[in-house]
Amino acid sequence: MQNRKIILASASPRRRELMALAGYEFEIKVSNKEETYRSTEPNEIVKELSLLKASDIAEQVEQKDVIIIGADTVVAYDGKILGKPQSKEDAFRMLKSFQGKKHQVYTGVAILKFDSNGNETVINEAVKTDVYVNSMSDEEILNYIESDNVMDKAGAYGIQGKFAIHIEKIEGDYYNVVGLPISFIYEALK
Amino acid sequence: MQNRKIILASASPRRRELMALAGYEFEIKVSNKEETYRSTEPNEIVKELSLLKASDIAEQVEQKDVIIIGADTVVAYDGKILGKPQSKEDAFRMLKSFQGKKHQVYTGVAILKFDSNGNETVINEAVKTDVYVNSMSDEEILNYIESDNVMDKAGAYGIQGKFAIHIEKIEGDYYNVVGLPISFIYEALK
Numbered sequence: 001m002q003n004r005k006i007i008l009a010s011a012s013p014r015r016r017e018l019m020a021l022a023g024y025e026f027e028i029k030v031s032n033k034e035e036t037y038r039s040t041e042p043n044e045i046v047k048e049l050s051l052l053k054a055s056d057i058a059e060q061v062e063q064k065d066v067i068i069i070g071a072d073t074v075v076a077y078d079g080k081i082l083g084k085p086q087s088k089e090d091a092f093r094m095l096k097s098f099q100g101k102k103h104q105v106y107t108g109v110a111i112l113k114f115d116s117n118g119n120e121t122v123i124n125e126a127v128k129t130d131v132y133v134n135s136m137s138d139e140e141i142l143n144y145i146e147s148d149n150v151m152d153k154a155g156a157y158g159i160q161g162k163f164a165i166h167i168e169k170i171e172g173d174y175y176n177v178v179g180l181p182i183s184f185i186y187e188a189l190k
Numbered sequence: 191m192q193n194r195k196i197i198l199a200s201a202s203p204r205r206r207e208l209m210a211l212a213g214y215e216f217e218i219k220v221s222n223k224e225e226t227y228r229s230t231e232p233n234e235i236v237k238e239l240s241l242l243k244a245s246d247i248a249e250q251v252e253q254k255d256v257i258i259i260g261a262d263t264v265v266a267y268d269g270k271i272l273g274k275p276q277s278k279e280d281a282f283r284m285l286k287s288f289q290g291k292k293h294q295v296y297t298g299v300a301i302l303k304f305d306s307n308g309n310e311t312v313i314n315e316a317v318k319t320d321v322y323v324n325s326m327s328d329e330e331i332l333n334y335i336e337s338d339n340v341m342d343k344a345g346a347y348g349i350q351g352k353f354a355i356h357i358e359k360i361e362g363d364y365y366n367v368v369g370l371p372i373s374f375i376y377e378a379l380k
Contacts, residue, residue, distance in 0.1 A: 171360075
């Protein structure tokens, strides 16, 4: 598709799998920079964080014939970001808040392209997927919390696991919820 | 969730995986009945075929304390069903027809519930997911055909594989496209 070296600035095994599924050859370099941001809206925050990750890696490599991809995914409800739960009670509160309703998953993507002369082109966007969760009783929420590793998941659920039975529908890219909007990236790299 | 025996009337390994993911214990019995139908619309055809499969299995078992689930999935564009391609040229024509456009995936579901007295309740619905495919050049279509096992796939693509890079978004249940609308089934079995 193109001949520049691709560097994925992410430690996520799911992002790695999606890039491989799409047929890309790439290296992985993980930014250790502290994730601070100034934005206030979820879609702006993920844009900023993805750019921060990609830019940090760009400073560490020779900026010629290389493409650096940063990504950051959040779950948002009512304009607020839901992080990983601090406790099972916290997970219960999160799931209870958005059961029976629509929430958003945003993945910010930063693509830094350096040509053979070192000229840089930047693509920095947030891709949104709406997720509609069916109504859940308290018992169903508790059953789900016991059945999956919710403490490790932003928003206290994973779309790929047992929570699937509670998702009525999505509007957007499924893989964006998994962590990387792979069709967006493919179009941006063409 | 309930204590009746569940029989999945489908040979599909993906349906089996989804039922297991959802936490159900079930047996598999596959109908060998010829798949004939009278309906003309894709959503009606899958309803009819899922019911035919489930009813065929129902005739082979004791109709007490048992739930039989039949399913049939089709890809439809412009009101017509796209089956498995007959040749690579046929796959090219299919993909060319719906690139840059929206098409539908319908899964018909038939759930036959028999209580301890042998009384039957029937749920028979078609679940729709809209799939939006990005514009694709002829070269991209040919590349995809060479990269995946398209001859084995209705509509000449699989949403779980390399075609993901060409899907802009979906509206509906992702797992419905994979072959089983698992949240619909969960709600129907509650």
